[in-house]
Amino acid sequence: MTDAELFAKLQEVDARVVQLPNCRPLAVEVPVGFLLAFMGKLKSRPDLRFIQLLDHLAMDWPEKNEFELVYQLYSIEHDLLLAVHTRISRESPYALTMSRLWPIAQYQEREVFDLFGILYEGHPDLRRLFLEDDWVGFPLRKDYKDYFMLEMPE
Amino acid sequence: MTGQSSYVLTSMDRIMNWARANSLWPLAFGTSCCAIEMMMSSMASRHDLSRFGAEVVRPTPRQADLLILAGTIVKRMAKPLRVLYEQMPEPRYVIATGACTISGGPFTYNSYTTVRGADEIIPVDVFVPGCPPRPEALIYGIMTLQKMIKTGEAYGQPYQRRRPITAALPPGMTQAQLQKEIAEFLEAHATIDVDKAAHNNRWEKERY
Amino acid sequence: MSLEIRTLSEIMNPPQTADSPLSTQEYFVNMGPQHPATHGVLRLVLKMDGETIREVIPVLGYIHRSIEKMAEYLHGRQIVHLTDRMDYLSALANNWAVSRAVETAMGVQTNPRIETIRTLICELQRVQSHQLWWGVLGLDLGALTSFFYGFRDREEITDILEETTGARLTMNYIQPGGLMFDLHPNFVPRVKAFIKYFRPKLDEYETLLSENVILQERLRNVGVLSAEDAIGYGATGPVLRASGIPLDLRKQQPYGVYDQVEFSVPVGTVGDCWDRYWIRIEEMRQSLGIIEQLIDNIPDGKFMEMKPAAKLKLPAGSFYLQIETARGSLGVFLQGTGEDIPHRCHFRSPNFNNLWSVTKTAVGGKIADLVAIVSTLDLVIPDVDR
Numbered sequence: 182m183t184d185a186e187l188f189a190k191l192q193e194v195d196a197r198v199v200q201l202p203n204c205r206p207l208a209v210e211v212p213v214g215f216l217l218a219f220m221g222k223l224k225s226r227p228d229l230r231f232i233q234l235l236d237h238l239a240m241d242w243p244e245k246n247e248f249e250l251v252y253q254l255y256s257i258e259h260d261l262l263l264a265v266h267t268r269i270s271r272e273s274p275y276a277l278t279m280s281r282l283w284p285i286a287q288y289q290e291r292e293v294f295d296l297f298g299i300l301y302e303g304h305p306d307l308r309r310l311f312l313e314d315d316w317v318g319f320p321l322r323k324d325y326k327d328y329f330m331l332e333m334p335e
Numbered sequence: 336m337t338g339q340s341s342y343v344l345t346s347m348d349r350i351m352n353w354a355r356a357n358s359l360w361p362l363a364f365g366t367s368c369c370a371i372e373m374m375m376s377s378m379a380s381r382h383d384l385s386r387f388g389a390e391v392v393r394p395t396p397r398q399a400d401l402l403i404l405a406g407t408i409v410k411r412m413a414k415p416l417r418v419l420y421e422q423m424p425e426p427r428y429v430i431a432t433g434a435c436t437i438s439g440g441p442f443t444y445n446s447y448t449t450v451r452g453a454d455e456i457i458p459v460d461v462f463v464p465g466c467p468p469r470p471e472a473l474i475y476g477i478m479t480l481q482k483m484i485k486t487g488e489a490y491g492q493p494y495q496r497r498r499p500i501t502a503a504l505p506p507g508m509t510q511a512q513l514q515k516e517i518a519e520f521l522e523a524h525a526t527i528d529v530d531k532a533a534h535n536n537r538w539e540k541e542r543y
Numbered sequence: 544m545s546l547e548i549r550t551l552s553e554i555m556n557p558p559q560t561a562d563s564p565l566s567t568q569e570y571f572v573n574m575g576p577q578h579p580a581t582h583g584v585l586r587l588v589l590k591m592d593g594e595t596i597r598e599v600i601p602v603l604g605y606i607h608r609s610i611e612k613m614a615e616y617l618h619g620r621q622i623v624h625l626t627d628r629m630d631y632l633s634a635l636a637n638n639w640a641v642s643r644a645v646e647t648a649m650g651v652q653t654n655p656r657i658e659t660i661r662t663l664i665c666e667l668q669r670v671q672s673h674q675l676w677w678g679v680l681g682l683d684l685g686a687l688t689s690f691f692y693g694f695r696d697r698e699e700i701t702d703i704l705e706e707t708t709g710a711r712l713t714m715n716y717i718q719p720g721g722l723m724f725d726l727h728p729n730f731v732p733r734v735k736a737f738i739k740y741f742r743p744k745l746d747e748y749e750t751l752l753s754e755n756v757i758l759q760e761r762l763r764n765v766g767v768l769s770a771e772d773a774i775g776y777g778a779t780g781p782v783l784r785a786s787g788i789p790l791d792l793r794k795q796q797p798y799g800v801y802d803q804v805e806f807s808v809p810v811g812t813v814g815d816c817w818d819r820y821w822i823r824i825e826e827m828r829q830s831l832g833i834i835e836q837l838i839d840n841i842p843d844g845k846f847m848e849m850k851p852a853a854k855l856k857l858p859a860g861s862f863y864l865q866i867e868t869a870r871g872s873l874g875v876f877l878q879g880t881g882e883d884i885p886h887r888c889h890f891r892s893p894n895f896n897n898l899w900s901v902t903k904t905a906v907g908g909k910i911a912d913l914v915a916i917v918s919t920l921d922l923v924i925p926d927v928d929r
Contacts, residue, residue: 201860201861202860203858203859203860204860204861204862205647205648205860205862205863205864206863208861232774232775233774233777234777235777235865235872235874235891235896236863236874236876236889236891238876238887238889240878240886240887241887251861251876253863253874253876253891257774257788257790260795260796262863264861264863266861283775283777284772284775284776284899285775285776285777285896285899287899288895288899289777292895296611300546301546302546304546306549307546307547307548307549308548308549308550308551309548309550309604310603310604311411311603311604311607311928312411312448312604312607313410313411313604314550314551314552320447320609320612321611321612325447327447329410329447330445330446330447331443331444331445331451332444332445333444333445333616363579364577365583366583366584366605366606366924366925367583367606367628367631367924367925368627368628368631368712368713368925370583371631371632371675371712372711372712374694375694375697375698375701378690378691378694379690379691379694379695379697379698380691380694380695381695381698394578394579396577406606406925407606407608407925409604409605409606409607409608411604411605411607412576412584412605412606415576415577415605419577441624441625441628442608442609442610442613444613444616445609445612445613445615445616446608446609446612446613447609447612448607448608448609449608449609466713467711467712467713469711
């Protein structure tokens with residue numbers, strides 16, 4: 182299936198998807214409010230069947246005042262890769278958990294919470310993953326300051 | 336009589352140090368890449384560490400007297416590492432292998448967790464540079480530690496901080512030269528002449 | 544709107560309730576961070592009822608070296624050397640994953656010689672990685688001999704790779720645009736000699752460990768992971784294939800020259816530790832077959848397509864490329880903004896995703912079973928934590 186065919190199918194699922202330019206694999210952006218319903222359809226539709234969540238990550242865009250969440254999906258039956266992007270505000274970084282659809286999302290979301298401080302509503306066990314429980318700040322944010330960190334000299 | 340007893344004591348010291356140096360029991364402590372090279376050198380058949388009496392790798396610190404730090408130490412690991420070190424019986428020796436344990440290595444800059452140098456947490460006797468050090472380099476480090484123990488330098492003094500020694504393989508050394516040196520070392524240090532050792536002791540000479 | 548963030552100590556010290564005097568008490572056992580059977584510094588907090596495991600809580604971060612933060616200060620060619628230290632047993636595949644992502648983003652084409660050498664050398668390292676896993680599995684289950692055998696043969700491959708790449712473990716050999724050096728002239732004859740040497744040794748492995756009754760009893764029907772759970776928990780690689788899903792990126796989305804060689808993908812039926820065991824043994828055979836097919840047909844050409852000092856400008860856009868390492872699919876996510884330093888670099892680690900199936904499979908078993916499960920998952924903890 183080519184990217185154009187896949188995108189046409191995704192528009193059948195939800196007309197509000199937007200294709201992101203110059204991405205590989207095909208990346209679409211969905212408003213955060215419809216994300217959970219959209220993902221549920223992606224997983225259950227027989228011609229898509231994205232049953233594996235490969236990866237979940239976040240990106241920090243301080244100048245746009247946004248966090249960008251990325252979900253990498255894989256359909257084993259149809260051998261399709263898809264990246265679903267969504268944007269949330271930096272002031273109130275709330276997103277819905279995907280752990281009801283894919284159990285692994287629980288742990289990938291814990292990683293993102295640990296490093297970016299994104300709060301997942303409905304998450305069964307939202308805790309720090311890599312850092313200690315009393316760690317202050319979220320290190321992968323672009324404005325993270327740490328007196329311990331050494332900057333590379335020029 | 337006092338002279339006699341001190342004569343015996345210094346000889347005993349020698350023998351004890353010799354025994355300690357030739358029966359180091361390392362703790363199986365590996366955090367990352369260096370652990371593989373440590374396993375290659377300590378237990379695999381090519382670089383057999385049992386020639387130096389240091390092959391009995393113990394999983395628990397209470398039976399070990401040599402801590403080979405193999406791999407990066409991060410902030411979260413610092414506390415368990417300190418606990419492991421405190422649990423080891425005296426006298427205890429520490430070899431830190433790899434660039435990460437010496438200075439932070441490739442993870443020095445822009446890392447918010449890496450501890451830059453394991454000697455910030457526990458006292459280290461010997462640094463073995465490399466990323467990761469070859470098994471030969473680790474063996475060279477263990478040979479250095481053995482020499483230190485035999486001369487009494489590395490004798491565990493509680494609360495006394497020693498400066499670590501960097502045991503780097505000399506540049507340009509070939510494998511054949513290294514093997515020759517190891518063979519000579521094994522020949523020279525596998526046996527001890529008690530009388531000679533006692534008479535060669537500097538402290539003894541000053542006294543009489 | 545507020546969320547409750549818990550801590551580990553709150554989980555391990557639940558509030559006391561007034562139980563009846565006959566009820567059994569659940570208690571917690573710490574396995575790790577310093578434990579010989581967890582292959583590094585993985586810490587598993589086990590909620591035990593008597594000898595039965597009720598819950599497994601993996602606690603990570605004891606080797607979290609913040610590679611992703613560091614990658615935001617480095618350009619594509621510099622990120623490669625960090626990936627060596629992530630999954631150090633398949634360092635070359637990690638190098639390849641980053642190189643592929645950078646090449647795809649920049650639209651660089653590599654010649655057949657580069658792709659063939661990459662494929663060849665990665666397969667050699669897959670064998671090496673499985674040899675180490677095999678040796679350590681025996682050690683975990685109480686058989687020391689397999690450790691000596693595995694490491695003896697691993698040293699042969701290490702020598703071959705060292706001759707070409709210049710390092711024993713952290714090779715940094717595959718670069719964006721090509722390779723660091725050309726093949727050493729001894730490479731081809733030594734690889735041929737190694738295959739001749741190793742094929743009978745592999746049969747020896749089978750007689751030594753696979754046919755052992757104790758090993759069979761320890762592995763069969765232990766840690767059964769159903770296909771549904773394996774997919775849901777994001778497992779890839781031999782762990783997923785043991786559960787009956789014939790998913791191998793080398794077949795599904797061929798990269799390198801995998802579309803020109805013939806090999807089969809071993810697939811399990813039950814999903815227990817035994818399936819994960821024999822799949823890796825069989826993968827070694829298949830890898831030897833791939834090497835045999837390629838070793839005589841290395842095309843001529845340059846070994847580097849880009850100038851080594853050229854700046855790697857990543858175009859704006861997101862790129863996610865996967866590679867099948869010895870443990871599963873390693874994904875590299877690069878977000879470019881038109882500059883040479885990526886805005887975000889993320890690694891989808893196969894070990895991180897394989898690890899969590901242990902929370903499902905170990906429940907109800909004993910600690911000795913947990914050792915077998917963790918060992919057959921073949922985890923490399925620095926790759927889990929990154």
